[in-house]
Amino acid sequence: MADLLAGLVLACRRAGVPATLDRVQAMYRALDVAGLDQLYWVGRLTLCGSPDDVARYDQAFTSFAGLLDDAPARGTPWQIRRLPERSLLQTAQSRGEASEGDPGLAVQAHDEEVLRHRDLATLSDVERREAVALLKLGARVRPTRPGRRYRPWHRGPVDARRTVRAMLRAGGEPRPLARRRRKPRPRRLVLLLDISGSMSPYADALLRLAHVLVRNRPRWTEVYTLGTRLTRVTPTLRVRDVEVALRETGQAIPDWRGGTRLADTLTTFLRRDGHRGTARRAVVVVFSDGWERGDPAPLGAAAAHIRRLAAKLIWVSPHAARAGFAPTAGGLAAVVPHVDALVAGHTVAAIEALLQEVNDA
Amino acid sequence: MPANYLPGSTDPAALAVALADVGYLADQGLAVAGFLALRLHRPVFLEGDAGVGKTAFAAAMAEAAGVELIRLQCYEGLDAAQALYDWDFPRQVLHLRAVEAAARAAADGPVTADDLEADLYDRRFLLARPLLRAIEQAPCVLLIDEVDRADDEFEAFLLELLADNAVTIPELGRIAAAEPPFVVVTSNRTREVHDALKRRCFYHWVGHPSPEREAAIIKVRLPEVSERLAGQVAAAMARFRELDLVKPPGVAEAIDWAAALGALGTDTLSEELAAATLGAVLKVREDIDRVLALGALDDG
Numbered sequence: 001m002a003d004l005l006a007g008l009v010l011a012c013r014r015a016g017v018p019a020t021l022d023r024v025q026a027m028y029r030a031l032d033v034a035g036l037d038q039l040y041w042v043g044r045l046t047l048c049g050s051p052d053d054v055a056r057y058d059q060a061f062t063s064f065a066g067l068l069d070d071a072p073a074r075g076t077p078w079q080i081r082r083l084p085e086r087s088l089l090q091t092a093q094s095r096g097e098a099s100e101g102d103p104g105l106a107v108q109a110h111d112e113e114v115l116r117h118r119d120l121a122t123l124s125d126v127e128r129r130e131a132v133a134l135l136k137l138g139a140r141v142r143p144t145r146p147g148r149r150y151r152p153w154h155r156g157p158v159d160a161r162r163t164v165r166a167m168l169r170a171g172g173e174p175r176p177l178a179r180r181r182r183k184p185r186p187r188r189l190v191l192l193l194d195i196s197g198s199m200s201p202y203a204d205a206l207l208r209l210a211h212v213l214v215r216n217r218p219r220w221t222e223v224y225t226l227g228t229r230l231t232r233v234t235p236t237l238r239v240r241d242v243e244v245a246l247r248e249t250g251q252a253i254p255d256w257r258g259g260t261r262l263a264d265t266l267t268t269f270l271r272r273d274g275h276r277g278t279a280r281r282a283v284v285v286v287f288s289d290g291w292e293r294g295d296p297a298p299l300g301a302a303a304a305h306i307r308r309l310a311a312k313l314i315w316v317s318p319h320a321a322r323a324g325f326a327p328t329a330g331g332l333a334a335v336v337p338h339v340d341a342l343v344a345g346h347t348v349a350a351i352e353a354l355l356q357e358v359n360d361a
Numbered sequence: 362m363p364a365n366y367l368p369g370s371t372d373p374a375a376l377a378v379a380l381a382d383v384g385y386l387a388d389q390g391l392a393v394a395g396f397l398a399l400r401l402h403r404p405v406f407l408e409g410d411a412g413v414g415k416t417a418f419a420a421a422m423a424e425a426a427g428v429e430l431i432r433l434q435c436y437e438g439l440d441a442a443q444a445l446y447d448w449d450f451p452r453q454v455l456h457l458r459a460v461e462a463a464a465r466a467a468a469d470g471p472v473t474a475d476d477l478e479a480d481l482y483d484r485r486f487l488l489a490r491p492l493l494r495a496i497e498q499a500p501c502v503l504l505i506d507e508v509d510r511a512d513d514e515f516e517a518f519l520l521e522l523l524a525d526n527a528v529t530i531p532e533l534g535r536i537a538a539a540e541p542p543f544v545v546v547t548s549n550r551t552r553e554v555h556d557a558l559k560r561r562c563f564y565h566w567v568g569h570p571s572p573e574r575e576a577a578i579i580k581v582r583l584p585e586v587s588e589r590l591a592g593q594v595a596a597a598m599a600r601f602r603e604l605d606l607v608k609p610p611g612v613a614e615a616i617d618w619a620a621a622l623g624a625l626g627t628d629t630l631s632e633e634l635a636a637a638t639l640g641a642v643l644k645v646r647e648d649i650d651r652v653l654a655l656g657a658l659d660d661g
Contacts, residue, residue, distance in 0.1 A: 020560070022560060026403070029401060030401060033396075034372075034373065034393060038373065041390050041393040041394070042393065042397070044390065045390070048564050048566075049560070049564055050559075050564075051408070051566050148437040148438020149438045149440065149512070161442070168450075168457065172454060172458055271605060271607060275607050275608065276549070276551050277509075277551030280551075301647070305647070
C-alpha cells in the first residue's frame with residue numbers, strides 16, 4: 001500500500017502538483033482518519049493549493065488510478081474552462097488556429113520557431129546601449145496608490161492610539177498629539193503584449209522591457225501575451241537571467257508571430273483574471289497596433305471594461321509616432337475613446353515617456 | 362481529547378447528513394474536508410467563485426454543532442488591533458485619573474507605579490476582537506472570510522495564530538484555546554494567497570453544483586418554491602454558466618432568483634418573467650445583454 005501511495009505522490013509531482021513533504025505527511029495522517037476509500041478527496045484536499053493544482057491532480061490521479069481500476073473523471077466543467085493555458089497542454093489543433101488567424105501576415109508557428117535571441121555580447125553598440133537604458137528606466141517605475149494602513153507622520157489626522165499610549169507613559173498627563181497618514185502601497189502593473197505577426201519587429205524589445213519591469217517588482221507586475229490566444233508569461237519572466245527568461249518565455253508562447261484576435265484575447269483576459277482582481281486599480285498597458293480583422297465593436301467594449309476596472313489604461317502603438325498619424329485602423333479607432341493615453345513606445349525615448357505615464361498613475 | 366464538535370459524525374457521510382439537517386447540502390469533497398478538519402484540527406481553506414456557499418458552510422457547521430459562529434471579515438489594511446485585540450485606551454486613562462484622585466483623597470501615600478501599571482493592563486481593559494474571542498470562547502466556528510482581501514502581512518500573522526491556537530499579549534501573557542476552534546478560511550481568489558497558509562489547511566475548491574443538486578439546494582432553502590420552478594431555475598443557471606459571462610452566477614444568485622420568482626407568485630419560469638427578474642441573477646450589464654441576445658432564456 002505504501003508503494004502505491006508513493007506512486008500517487010510521484011505521479012502528482014510529475015504533473016506539477018506541489019506535493020511537498022509536509023503535505024504528504026498531512027495526506028498520510030488524513031488517510032488514517034478517513035480511510036482509503038476517500039483516497040481521491042484526501043489527496044486532493046491535502047496536496048493541492050490552487051484550482052490549477054486540482055486539474056493537475058485530477059490528471060495524475062486518473063493516470064495513477066488506471067492501476068486501481070476506479071477512475072471516474074472528476075472536476076467540474078468550470079475548472080476545466082478557467083484553467084490558464086499552458087504550453088504543455090497545447091495541441092496541434094491550436095497551432096493550426098494560430099496560423100489561420102491572419103493568413104496575410106502568418107509566419108508558421110512551429111515548435112522550433114521559438115524566440116531566437118542574441119545575448120548582450122552579440123548586440124550591436126546601439127542595441128546594447130538601448131538595453132542598458134531600458135534597465136535604468138525600468139528600475140524607476142514605481143506606481144503607487146494610497147494604502148489602507150497608516151504610518152506616523154508630522155501632520156494629518158490625529159493618531160488616537162499613539163497619542164493615548166504616550167499619555168499613559170506620561171502617567172496620564174496630556175502629550176502632544178501624534179498624527180498619521182496613509183502609507184502608499186505599490187500599484188499593480190499589467191502588461192498586455194501583442195506578439196502577432198504585425199508587431200513582430202517590436203516583440204523582442206517588448207519582452208526585454210517586460211522582463212526588466214517584472215524583475216523590478218516581481219510581485220506587482222503581470223505580463224500576458226496576446227496573439228490568437230492569451231498566455232500568462234509572468235512566471236517565466238521572473239527568472240533573473242534575461243536570456244534564459246526570454247528563451248523560456250518564447251517557448252511558453254504557443255502563437256508567436258501568428259495572427260491576432262485582439263478582442264477575443266482581451267475579453268479572455270477580463271473573464272479569467274482581469275475582472276476578478278488583476279486589472280482592478282492597476283495600470284494596464286496594452287502594446288498593440290490595434291489591428292483587428294473582424295468587427296471592432298467587441299474590442300472597444302473590452303477596452304471600456306478594462307478602463308472601468310483599472311486606474312489607468314495606456315495603449316502603446318508603434319504607429320502613433322508616424323507623422324500625420326490618426327487612429328483610423330478599425331480596432332484602434334474603437335479603442336481610442338476609452339484609453340487614458342495613446343503613446344508611441346517604439347524607441348527608448350518613447351518608452352521613457354511611456355514609463356513616465358505609468359509612474360504618474 | 363476534550364468534547365468534540367459533532368461527536369455523531371464518525372465519517373464524512375454522517376457529517377453531510379448533519380449538515381443537510383440544517384439546510385446545507387455539502388458535496389462529497391466538502392464533507393470529507395469538514396470531517397478531516399474536525400478530526401485533525403486543521404483549518405479548511407475554501408476557494409471558489411462568489412456565491413457558491415463558502416461562507417454558508419461555516420454557518421452551517423456552527424449551527425450543526427450548536428456553537429457560536431465568530432466571523433472575521435477581511436479587508437485591506439486589517440491589522441492586529443482590529444482582528445485580534447486592542448486596549449481600551451479611554452477607559453485606561455479614566456482609570457488612571459480615578460486612581461490618582463482616590464489616592465489624593467485617601468492621602469495614605471501614593472500608589473506604586475508597578476501596581477498602577479499592572480492595574481492598567483488588566484484583562485478588563487482588553488477589547489477582544491474576533492480572533493481573540495474565538496480563542497477565548499472555543500469551542501466555536503471561526504470564519505475568516507475573504508482572506509484574499511487582506512494584505513499578505515496579515516496572512517503571516519494568521520499563520521502564527523492557526524499554528525498554536527494561542528495568542529501572546531505582551532502585557533498579559535499567553536492566552537490559549539481550551540479546545541481549538543473549527544476554522545474556515547475563504548478566498549475569492551482575487552489574488553493568490555500565500556502557499557504557507559494553504560499548506561496548513563485542507564484546500565478545497567468549491568465548484569458550481571450540478572443542476573440536480575442546485576435544484577435540491579433551492580428546495581431546501583426555499584420550501585415554498587415549487588419543485589418545477591426550482592428545476593427550471595437550476596437548469597437556467599447551468600446554461601448561464603456555460604455562456605462565458607464576466608461574472609458567472611453562483612448558488613446564492615440562484616436562491617435569490619427563485620425567491621424573487623416565488624414572491625411574484627409563479628411556479629413556472631416563463632421567458633417574460635425571467636427577463637423581468639434577470640437582475641436578481643446577473644449583475645453586470647454586458648452579461649444581461651449577452652444572455653438576452655443569445656436567447657438563453659428560451660426554454661427556461
